[in-house]
Amino acid sequence: MRRADRLFLLIHALRGRRRAITAQQLAQTLEVSLRTVYRDVADLQRSGVPIEGEAGVGYLLRKGADIPPLMFTPDELEALIVGTRFVRAFGGVRLGRGATSALLKIEAVLPPELAATADRTRIFAPEVERLENSGLIDGLHEAITARRVLALDYRDEGGQPSQREIEPLCLAFWGGSWTLGAWCRLRSAFRNFRPDRIVGYRDTGVGYPDDPARGLTAYLDNLGVPRDQRQR
Secondary structure, X not given: OOHHHHHHHHHHHHOOOOOOEOHHHHHHHHOOXXXXXXXXXXXXXXXXXOEEEEOOOEEEEOOOOOOOOOOOOHHHHXXXXXXXHHHXXXXXXXXXXXXXXXXXXXXXXXXXXXXXXXXXXXXXXXXXXXXXXXXXXXXXXXXXXXXXXXXXXXXXXOOOEEEEEEEEEXXXXXXXXXXXXXXXXXXXXXEEEOHHHEEEEEEEEEEOOOOHHHOHHHXXXXXXXXXXXXXX
């Protein structure tokens, strides 16, 4: 667990308590050592977080002190909840875990009247077995982020096989299928590949240059996407 996450959860464990919680209880909740709890509490106190108490007695967040509530409207919050569900279902394993963690942090500091929104929204994205949780999307995404060349075994719409080396640029989800935008070294041109037609792939470990002529902006220009309509 990252230290920033641990400090956030420590403060959350102290919120709204009328009685002190012991360092031992905090250590068990956070799955860390007592020494780590003592050090984290001392660091938070030095940074101005109003934690009262001491080792051997327990800790409390000073009455009236709290994390400021996040100022989301009900529609904004519902959008985040639904978005998290879609990311968990379609965004790959790594981003799915990140979305779940982010939503837990948001819900931890919401006022009660907004927290109930999570139970009321009725838009779901069931997490059934599909391409997205096979690890393929995660692997492609990682190669895009790291700017590494991929070697593909690919079959086109007619089933014809080919081997390609590509410089992966982006992934796009169309509601029923994905496309992988890339510079194809075999064709010396931009190409779109369907991940569900990738028979196998290998991360070569070789980086590719930041060449504006075959980078993401040039790829989107080639597709004819107006610059003011590109997502940020």
